[in-house]
Amino acid sequence: MPQPSAPRKTLGRPPRISREEIIATARRIVDEGGVGRLTMRRLAAEVGSTPMALYHHVRDKEELLVLLLDDYAARTLRRPRLPDHPRERIVVAATAIHEALAACPWIVEVLTADDLLSTSALWFVEQIVDGLVGCGLPLDRAVHGYRAIWYYTAGEIVVRTTAARRRADDDRATYREQVFADLDPSELPRLTQAADRWAPLTAEDTYRDGLQALVDGLLARR
Amino acid sequence: MPQPSAPRKTLGRPPRISREEIIATARRIVDEGGVGRLTMRRLAAEVGSTPMALYHHVRDKEELLVLLLDDYAARTLRRPRLPDHPRERIVVAATAIHEALAACPWIVEVLTADDLLSTSALWFVEQIVDGLVGCGLPLDRAVHGYRAIWYYTAGEIVVRTTAARRRADDDRATYREQVFADLDPSELPRLTQAADRWAPLTAEDTYRDGLQALVDGLLARR
DNA sequence: ACCTGAACACCGTTCAAGT
DNA sequence: ACCTGAACACCGTTCAAGT
Numbered sequence: 001m002p003q004p005s006a007p008r009k010t011l012g013r014p015p016r017i018s019r020e021e022i023i024a025t026a027r028r029i030v031d032e033g034g035v036g037r038l039t040m041r042r043l044a045a046e047v048g049s050t051p052m053a054l055y056h057h058v059r060d061k062e063e064l065l066v067l068l069l070d071d072y073a074a075r076t077l078r079r080p081r082l083p084d085h086p087r088e089r090i091v092v093a094a095t096a097i098h099e100a101l102a103a104c105p106w107i108v109e110v111l112t113a114d115d116l117l118s119t120s121a122l123w124f125v126e127q128i129v130d131g132l133v134g135c136g137l138p139l140d141r142a143v144h145g146y147r148a149i150w151y152y153t154a155g156e157i158v159v160r161t162t163a164a165r166r167r168a169d170d171d172r173a174t175y176r177e178q179v180f181a182d183l184d185p186s187e188l189p190r191l192t193q194a195a196d197r198w199a200p201l202t203a204e205d206t207y208r209d210g211l212q213a214l215v216d217g218l219l220a221r222r
Numbered sequence: 223m224p225q226p227s228a229p230r231k232t233l234g235r236p237p238r239i240s241r242e243e244i245i246a247t248a249r250r251i252v253d254e255g256g257v258g259r260l261t262m263r264r265l266a267a268e269v270g271s272t273p274m275a276l277y278h279h280v281r282d283k284e285e286l287l288v289l290l291l292d293d294y295a296a297r298t299l300r301r302p303r304l305p306d307h308p309r310e311r312i313v314v315a316a317t318a319i320h321e322a323l324a325a326c327p328w329i330v331e332v333l334t335a336d337d338l339l340s341t342s343a344l345w346f347v348e349q350i351v352d353g354l355v356g357c358g359l360p361l362d363r364a365v366h367g368y369r370a371i372w373y374y375t376a377g378e379i380v381v382r383t384t385a386a387r388r389r390a391d392d393d394r395a396t397y398r399e400q401v402f403a404d405l406d407p408s409e410l411p412r413l414t415q416a417a418d419r420w421a422p423l424t425a426e427d428t429y430r431d432g433l434q435a436l437v438d439g440l441l442a443r444r
Numbered sequence: 445a446c447c448t449g450a451a452c453a454c455c456g457t458t459c460a461a462g463t
Numbered sequence: 464a465c466c467t468g469a470a471c472a473c474c475g476t477t478c479a480a481g482t
Contacts, residue, residue, distance in 0.1 A: 148432030193361060
């Protein structure tokens, strides 16, 4: 897909807008108002063109979003200094991906990639797989381990950002409180016990704890 | 939200359509053609009414989707026989939720609930939290543990169903192959090594393995 | 109380034509 | 080769009116 515009051989009408300009403008719109604001029509207006001109540079909206994600990853994923110990390397690499995603809430709508989100993220995947191998897992198990870490990471992001969106609208929060207040203690004793602590517990950031537990578990399995 | 229509005190025009009818019809549309097919206008047409009549029974489309999810959960979540051992209970309860979600691909779009997807799922949450407590975790840690399991489960569903959607459109698959074929072996040695096995490894269902690793890790942490 | 019709303010995408 | 205009086939939701 990132088909770098080759040197123009055959000449025709000179282009007025470029893929880069489209992506940069799309990025601005999304940063300012969320993905919901990004429509082909608005984008066209902002680059000073017509909706149909965009389709000359981008297959469809779906492709535009993937391009936007690649662009974001390429610009913001900075490779951290990694610790020597392989287990720590896994945690640091996964946390770096997690932080990049968490800083970018619109990503969820595009987080439709199945395992690699962007070629810029491959280095991080390499570190995680290599860390797992370094801890003694065979390559196949290491790849599966990476996937488990990715599920956990993607899940945390999706659940957290959608929960945050819900919080803006406080009807739902009230509804949740209601549910927890009306629990039947004989059927759901633990939830009843935790009911008044549920909200603060849920607000805590426990990504790292869960990640470490998962990594421990992956490494400990027979 | 599930505000059971109270016995009508004040009489006016008798209702022609009910919330139940709306939900049942919405369910049919979604089952037949996916969530993408569910629009207020189409739904109105199928219940033999006008778009605006729906807004008398449902606040907006968002509420309709939550209602649909509740309905689905209430109809399909069957409580399994649980093993006595608490660790096994956790695994069985989580797997049951996972299976229900996996059988229902449209869920992802609605999987916007932050931790409980529906009141019908509370019993499963109870079992997981109680299982973690039964294994010796304090209640707070058990709640966090449940959340980690939920992240992992939701992530697996989101990643898997979107990957499946992508597969229909095989351009992306080709793109992924391309990326793996062009890896720089000196920079990304492990990915290069795993490249030709990546697709089959990724196709394997490893939910249960990852879940067990996660549970082990949660229980082992100091 | 419940429903209707018409309208508002949008979408993504295709097609045929222009430069 | 690149861009435009007009059109197609839709959306969710509001408002004012009817029964």
